[in-house]
Amino acid sequence: MAFVCAVCGSTELEIFALGGLRRGACRACLHEQRIDIETFDYTGFARGSTGAGTARIADQAAFLARHMPPGARVLEIGCAAGLLARALRPIVATERYEGLELSPARAEATLHLDKVYDTTLPALQAQGIIPEQGYDMVISSHCLEHIADINTEIAGIRTILAHGGLLFVEVPNRSGNPGLPYDDNRAHLHFFSVSSLVRLLGRHGLDVKALETGAWHDARYPDCIRAIARPAGPLPATRYSLSEHPLLLGIDEVIVWGAGRMVDEILAHYFDPARIAFFVDKDERKHGTQCMGREVRPVDALHNYPGCTILINSLEYEDAIKGQIDSAFPGVQAKIITMSDVLGAA
Numbered sequence: 572m573a574f575v576c577a578v579c580g581s582t583e584l585e586i587f588a589l590g591g592l593r594r595g596a597c598r599a600c601l602h603e604q605r606i607d608i609e610t611f612d613y614t615g616f617a618r619g620s621t622g623a624g625t626a627r628i629a630d631q632a633a634f635l636a637r638h639m640p641p642g643a644r645v646l647e648i649g650c651a652a653g654l655l656a657r658a659l660r661p662i663v664a665t666e667r668y669e670g671l672e673l674s675p676a677r678a679e680a681t682l683h684l685d686k687v688y689d690t691t692l693p694a695l696q697a698q699g700i701i702p703e704q705g706y707d708m709v710i711s712s713h714c715l716e717h718i719a720d721i722n723t724e725i726a727g728i729r730t731i732l733a734h735g736g737l738l739f740v741e742v743p744n745r746s747g748n749p750g751l752p753y754d755d756n757r758a759h760l761h762f763f764s765v766s767s768l769v770r771l772l773g774r775h776g777l778d779v780k781a782l783e784t785g786a787w788h789d790a791r792y793p794d795c796i797r798a799i800a801r802p803a804g805p806l807p808a809t810r811y812s813l814s815e816h817p818l819l820l821g822i823d824e825v826i827v828w829g830a831g832r833m834v835d836e837i838l839a840h841y842f843d844p845a846r847i848a849f850f851v852d853k854d855e856r857k858h859g860t861q862c863m864g865r866e867v868r869p870v871d872a873l874h875n876y877p878g879c880t881i882l883i884n885s886l887e888y889e890d891a892i893k894g895q896i897d898s899a900f901p902g903v904q905a906k907i908i909t910m911s912d913v914l915g916a917a
């Protein structure tokens with residue numbers, strides 16, 4: 572019988588046994604998965620204190636806070652006793668924070684969350700209890716490695732994420748401990764690598780936008796992977812994201828200094844041509860030609876536009892051009908904006 576990697580579909584798994592239980596290691600994506608699984612009863616599972624340390628929870632909450640939009644509708648899958656919610660809610664406002672937890676820790680979680688479900692995500696979806704596109708943030712911390720059918724789980728998460736919503740996943744990095752090459756935690760069914768986690772998410776239309784390793788869970792799992800992913804594809808309103816930069820608010824038109832390569836490579840894609848009066852360039856060969864439907868003029872043309880706004884369209888010569896404007900066009904009193912300004916927060 573050929574075993575198939577749950578992440579990448581490779582059939583070239585190296586099969587080995589640990590503690591009498593077989594598992595398969597994928598050479599293509601570095602994922603490991605159990606083949607022989609012992610039944611684990613979560614409903615009778617008395618929650619231990621692992622991963623519940625105050626510093627660890629605070630560190631995880633701080634990571635999430637850097638990415639989470641304020642006012643999010645949150646679902647935390649495997650919310651345990653709700654300690655992350657308790658740490659996170661004072662630092663990021665949430666519209667609603669729901670969780671699901673199979674273990675008896677659920678009782679304590681109800682103190683910190685608005686609602687705690689007692690069954691799995693696929694079951695909630697099958698019952699129509701969880702709405703499609705209903706959440707701006709889904710959190711899955713040390714949960715995915717416990718789930719046999721990780722593809723159904725991630726596909727389910729993808730359908731409940733709102734447009735522009737985010738998924739946070741944290742799992743042990745391979746064994747989770749550089750000093751212990753194998754993790755034989757009987758409740759762990761999957762052992763992720765950076766490449767297998769990214770690949771699994773990508774397979775379900777989720778792009779990773781931030782990832783770190785070395786996140787500390789407890790003494791047994793000092794090396795975990797944290798990832799933030801979002802539905803793939805362009806976000807809305809990116810068309811003219813550079814000309815909509817706050818620095819250009821209230822400025823009808825700019826004069827662009829520099830008709831070089833960045834016009835075609837960047838401005839043509841992300842800058843509204845209606846906001847460009849004309850270009851100036853020192854290269855005489857460009858004078859009289861058109862860029863984005865606007866004329867390229869000699870730099871001396873600036874003398875006729877006192878009080879204008881100049882966008883310096885060069886990263887390499889930004890300082891040199893600034894100096895030139897100061898020395899050669901002091902009377903113009905131009906407001907200067909650079910491409911590094913507008914790219915900085917794009």
Ligand SMILES: [Zn+2]
Nearest residue numbers: 576579597600
């Ligand atoms: Zn694989």
